[in-house]
Structures are given as structure tokens and as C-alpha cells.
Amino acid sequence: xxxxxxxxxxxxxxxxxxxxxxxxxxxxxxxxxxxxxxxxxxxxxxxxxxxxxxxxxxxxxxxxxxxxxxxxxxxxxxxxxxxxxxxxxxxxxxxxxxxxxxxxxx
Numbered sequence: 001x002x003x004x005x006x007x008x009x010x011x012x013x014x015x016x017x018x019x020x021x022x023x024x025x026x027x028x029x030x031x032x033x034x035x036x037x038x039x040x041x042x043x044x045x046x047x048x049x050x051x052x053x054x055x056x057x058x059x060x061x062x063x064x065x066x067x068x069x070x071x072x073x074x075x076x077x078x079x080x081x082x083x084x085x086x087x088x089x090x091x092x093x094x095x096x097x098x099x100x101x102x103x104x105x106x
Contacts, residue, residue, distance in 0.1 A: 020051035
């Protein structure tokens, strides 16, 4: 299972990270977000030595959602060294997400 973090943890675990981090901005009411959850668990296990994966509930962390221009969910942001390097919107396959993380991890 992928850890759900709050704004304080986000600032520490994502913005201060020196590696690659995927953050899934999601909502509990979002059906595609629920379908993405097991995919992200598989991705997290597959790339655990290269990147970290976290989730942010946009309803509980509205300031972060606004700051990172999250207009629809699921909305994944890939961070490298604390900066957004790619956005992925919508339900995507495990292979696609893993490939994007592998690309930035090298």
C-alpha cells in the first residue's frame, strides 16, 4: 500500500528529496483514483530502489492541490530533486507509470 501523506510530510518527503518521487493527487470519491490505487502499489514495489510513491488527498490538502495546479484527478506528478518534471493525468497502466519513473531515475 502506498502511504498517504499530508502537507507537512509532503514538504519533507517530496520537496526536500534528492531523488525521484511520484505523488498521486487523489480524492476518496474519485472512481478512477480507486482503480489506480492497486496499480500504484505494484509500481511502488517494482521501483522501490529507484523512486518513492506517495498519495495526497486533495480534499484534505487543498492548498497543495492549488499550488500544483491539480484541476482533475487522478493527477500524478513526478518530482526529481524536489521539482516537478512531469505530470500524468488520468488512469494509466502500471507499465506506463513505471517507464516514466525509470526514465527520470536514470
